[in-house]
Amino acid sequence: xxxxxxxxxxxxxxxxxxxxxxxxxxxxxxxxxxxxxxxxxxxxxxxxxxxxxxxxxxxxxxxxxxxxxxxxxxxxxxxxxxxxxxxxxxxxxxxxxxxxxxxxxxxxxxxxxxxxxxxxxxxxxxxxxxxxxxxxxxxxxxxxxxxxxxxxxxxxxxxxxxxxxxxxxxxxxxxxxxxxxxxxxxxxxxxxxxxxxxxxxxxxxxxxxxxxxxxxxxxxxxxxxxxxxxxxxxxxxxxxxxxxxxxxxxxxxxxxxxxxxxxxxxxxxxxxxxxxxx
Ligand code: DO4
Ligand code: MG
Numbered sequence: 001x002x003x004x005x006x007x008x009x010x011x012x013x014x015x016x017x018x019x020x021x022x023x024x025x026x027x028x029x030x031x032x033x034x035x036x037x038x039x040x041x042x043x044x045x046x047x048x049x050x051x052x053x054x055x056x057x058x059x060x061x062x063x064x065x066x067x068x069x070x071x072x073x074x075x076x077x078x079x080x081x082x083x084x085x086x087x088x089x090x091x092x093x094x095x096x097x098x099x100x101x102x103x104x105x106x107x108x109x110x111x112x113x114x115x116x117x118x119x120x121x122x123x124x125x126x127x128x129x130x131x132x133x134x135x136x137x138x139x140x141x142x143x144x145x146x147x148x149x150x151x152x153x154x155x156x157x158x159x160x161x162x163x164x165x166x167x168x169x170x171x172x173x174x175x176x177x178x179x180x181x182x183x184x185x186x187x188x189x190x191x192x193x194x195x196x197x198x199x200x201x202x203x204x205x206x207x208x209x210x211x212x213x214x215x216x217x218x219x220x221x222x223x224x225x226x227x228x229x230x231x232x233x234x235x236x237x238x239x240x241x242x243x244x245x246x247x248x249x250x251x252x253x254x255x256x257x258x259x260x261x262x263x264x265x266x267x268x269x270x271x272x273x274x275x276x277x278x
Contacts, residue, residue: 001039002185002271003030003150005065006058012039012046013185018057019046026065027239030141035149036188062118063152063186066239069116070231071137071156071174073106074099075222075246076215082250086131086164095167105222105230108170110156110244111180122278124178125257129159132257134275135247136201136265138193138217140224141186143240146232148224150188153265153273154244155181160256178278182242187270192224193217200266201249203257211255215248222246 002013003021010021010029021042023029032038051057074080080100087096099106117123125132139154156174163173195218203211224245231243257263257277266272 001036001188003039003063003188004185005061005063007061008058011049011058012043014043017048018051019043019048021046027067030065030150030186031143031240033143033145033147033149035143036190039188060119060184062116062121062182063184064113064116064182064242067113067141067241068109068237069111069113069154069180069182069242069244071108071110071154071244072222072227072246073108075105075220075227076248077219077221078215078248078250079246083163085253086160087167090164090166100221105227107227107231107243108174110175115177115180117178117181117275119183119273119275121181121275122178123155123157123181123263123275124176124278125157125259126159126162126176129161129173130256131161131164132157132159133251133255134201134203134257134263134265136199136249137244137247138197138199138267139182140228140243140245141240142228142232142237142243144236144238146228148192148228150186151193151267151270152182152186152242153184153267153270154242155263155265155273155275156244156247157181181273181275183273184271189269197267199249202264203251204262204264205258205260210261211251213249213251219248220245
């Protein structure tokens with residue numbers, strides 16, 4: 001089942017049919033350990049909606065209310081290698097190797113809810129950055145008890161030039177206006193996503209695909225529950241939290257994003273998150 005946040009309520013999609021939930025508060029709706037079961041009960045008393053030219057589908061917003069967005073780093077071998085290379089001159093290379101092997105994962109704060117852009121929103125490149133990439137990441141949603149109840153697609157926009165200069169610049173490389181995108185929906189499955197789930201990235205410039213890549217969850221070193229367990233270990237999230245799980249797709253070193261590029265990130269069965277670089 002998929003939940004879409006809109007300006008006038010929450011839409012539920014099940015088997016290609018859309019329903020409007022009676023509950024309109026996003027935070028209250030999603031913060032349930034048994035969200036899937038609760039939605040199954042709700043849908044029984046709802047009537048499918050029909051969208052027409054006169055009654056169009058409402059605009060879909062980022063699937064977030066008051067939740068914080070956190071992110072994981074160096075969870076794929078490709079990410080470890082790329083970051084060791086980019087920070088070699090600054091002497092930061094071994095940090096990434098060590099955190100890849102360590103028991104404790106790298107977790108960092110990514111964004112407040114109000115700064116997150118949704119599907120078709122504009123992501124940004126920092127003006128003081130010269131080397132930039134999107135990071136396509138499966139993003140977990142956990143209730144306030146730390147229970148994994150859903151997923152969305154995340155774009156952890158990153159400045160590689162700032163991150164490569166010094167690992168201590170990570171917060172500036174990762175958190176700025178337009179650096180976090182989530183969407184298009186909160187996907188709430190009955191069972192957790194399998195290791196064969198594919199994350200697909202395509203970057204289009206002036207109508208031409210300039211980079212594409214894919215990775216499966218099987219290549220991720222950490223397990224979703226392991227990442228959530230560390231995130232919730234010593235921190236309370238009263239409305240639940242989003243956690244990006246790290247990127248396994250990194251364009252070659254001579255690639256940098258440009259203004260006007262369009263970034264498509266697809267994860268079947270969640271959907272596609274599309275953002276323009278502004
Ligand atoms: O270590 C820096 C950030 C890593 C990251 O964002 C990722 O691996 O996706
Ligand atoms: Mg990342």
